Amino acid sequence: MNTLRKVILIPLLFLLVILITGWLPAGDSHMLGNSDAAALIEKATELRGNKPKEAMLMAQKALKISKEKNDKKSIIASQNLMGSLHLYLGEDETALQLYFSSVEIAEALSDPYWLSATYNSIAIVYQSQKKNDLAIEYFKKSLQYAEKSGKENQILNNLYKLGVIYETLDSLSEAYKYYKRSYLIEENNRNAEGMFYSLLGIGSVSSKRKDYYQAFVIYNKAKTIADRLEVMAYRLLVYRHMGELFLREKKFLQAREMFLLALQVADSLEFNKEKRDCYINLAATNENLRFYSDAYYYLARYVDINDTLFSQEANNRIAMMQVKFDLRNKEREIELLKQKEQKSILVRNSLLAGISLVGLLVFLMIYLYRTKNRHNKILKERNNEIQLQKEEIYTNLDQLARVNQQLSQKNQQITESIEYALTVQRTILPGPDAIRRLFGNAFKIYEPRDIVSGDFYWLHSCRGCNMLVVADCTGHGIAGALMSVIAHTQMNHIIEENPDIEINEFLNTVNRKIKALFQQKEGETKRYDEGMDMTVLRYDKKRKCYQIAMANQVACFIDNEGVQILQGELYSIGGVFSKNTDHQFNIFEIDANRQGMLYMFTDGFFDQMGGPDNKKLMFPRLKDKFSQIWQMPVQQQKQELKDFYAAWKGNNKQTDDVLIIGLQITSQ
Secondary structure, eight states, X not given: OGGGOOOOOHHHHHHHHHHHHOSOOGGGGGGGTTOHHHHHHHHHHHHTTTXXXXXXXXXXXXXXXXXXXXXXXXXXXXXHHHHHHHHHTTOHHHHHHHHHHHHHHHHHHTOHHHHHHHHHHHHHHHHHTTOHHHHHHHHHHHHHHHHHHTOHHHXXXXXXXXXXXXXXXXXXXXXHHHHHHHHHHHHHTTOHHHHHHHHHHHHHHHHHTTOHHHHHHHHHHHHHHHHHHTOHHHHHHHHHHHHHHHHHTTOHHHHHHHHHHHXXXXXXXXXXXXXXXXXXXXXXXXXXXXXXXXXXHHHHHHHHHHHHHHHHHHHHHHHHHHHHHHHHHHHHHHHHHHHHHTTTTOGGGHHHHHHHHHHHHHHHHHHHHHHHHHHHHHHHHHHHHHHHHHHHHHHHHHHHHHHHHHHHHHHHHHHHHHHHHHHHHHHHSOOTTHHHHHHSSEEEEEXXXXXXXXXXXXXXXXXXXXXXXXXXXXXXXXXXXXXXXXXXXXXXXXXXXXXXXXXXXXXHHHHHHHHHHTTOOTTOOOSXXXXXXXXXXXXXXXXXXXXXXXXXXXXXXEETTEEEEEEOBSOOBXXXXXXXXXXXXXXXXXXXXXXXXXXXXXXXXXXXXXXXXXXXXXXXXXXXXXXXXXXXXXXXXHHHHHHHHHHHHTTSOOOSOEEEEEEEEOOO
């Protein structure tokens, strides 16, 4: 699978565009004035991408007019345009001859603008031939003259291309330097599009340097620009780059999420090549996650779309051959016209010219016939290679299908084990009416992300006091559920040993027991963080007072005086960042006579992805919802919160386990 994965960086796409179009910016046509040649050059520049034959004829005509009028700058522009068209047709040497001729004229004029433009075009030819040392030499010459001319578009063009080529050579420090210079100029000009591409280059270099955090920050900055410009293609590039970054970090779940977003945008834009890249990246990511069914699905989609793209590329090559053939025919027609114009003067040589022409035609036909046969042979060999690759892929797909069947059986066994674990977990959780028996009017929302949950609650009543714990264990699913059982057992032992324990000491005791159980020592590096975030509430019936203490959680109390946020300590129970020494936990007190609502919750509710921009719900939105519903009957509050959560989540998967408990504060 890994041998199929190819990461296609945006600088290479940018380079491909440059190679096809050449380097005579349409916006600089004013450098030629308003002559007939300038008009032809401008029109040919517009046509070169779609109608190269017509563009070549116009450029040749512009060159003829420029030479007749001895217009040096128009001669340079005409030759440079013809050079870009010859490069497009694969005639590199012809392109270089034209460019070096332009250099001689520009040097005679001492014109830094045209020297920069022409050196840039020469560098592009060498870059297409993978002669990177020569390409760098001429890009730097172009940059030197661009700085003399003061043309920022020329400066930016060369800075970005130097960044691309140094990145290709893995000279990452040099690449970073040129991308950074390009970005600073674009930022100074407030050119959002230029900033976007420069940021992608900087992010790519940071990723290759394994500075993953910087790459993540840079890509997020690029995403902000893409969102502000509302250009879907830019969002696609950011999603794909971030997916590739997470893939390098082996953060396969995050990589899978980014590639799915990229695929969604590519599909809406009908960008088949980008879809192909997303499919192969998703196949690789799912393979690493051992989601073999999904890996099989995306690999099959990759094979299908790759066949389609290959057919398109074959058609493009045939069209390119036709363009070359038509151009040669046009040149031959021009030659015939010249011969007819000279016929009256060269009557004596007409017979010889005719014989020569026939010989030339025969030679051209033989040459074209052989060329066509050679290309057809190459195309046939390529098709055979692809057919063999397809057969190999289908063989691998069959093997994957068998593995997937075995995994399905294993998955069924695992699911049955998890369902049994759910039965075990349910036995330790208080029944549905237990909270109401101890605390009166109350509601509970308990939604595990998987079958079993890492969020749990614990109740106890003793000596005129009722206790309630809301906890969020590390992870979710099986790992979280096991941790919840361990924590439940430890809390029962603690309360049996000391029924009158203060709630802050209760938190410290749980912390000590969990750390002792997992043998965590000060300064020890653990692979897993076997901890939990916890809120402890106690109601003293005699004092008619509620006490609450929290470890890395918040709670919310609302009454007629307003909203009060109860902020817990930034300290996780039993976690690798907690200490063996006791922690001073703040205790908040609420008089039962205040008549309000107390909400305790884990972070799963407000960490849910969704909404119109597919972002996290966040705590401020949850707090505002509490403010809207706190005076409703408790069961109506529960339904309002469930509807609010479902509307925000939409079609997204549940992000984490969800637990919310709401208590109506009264004198019991």
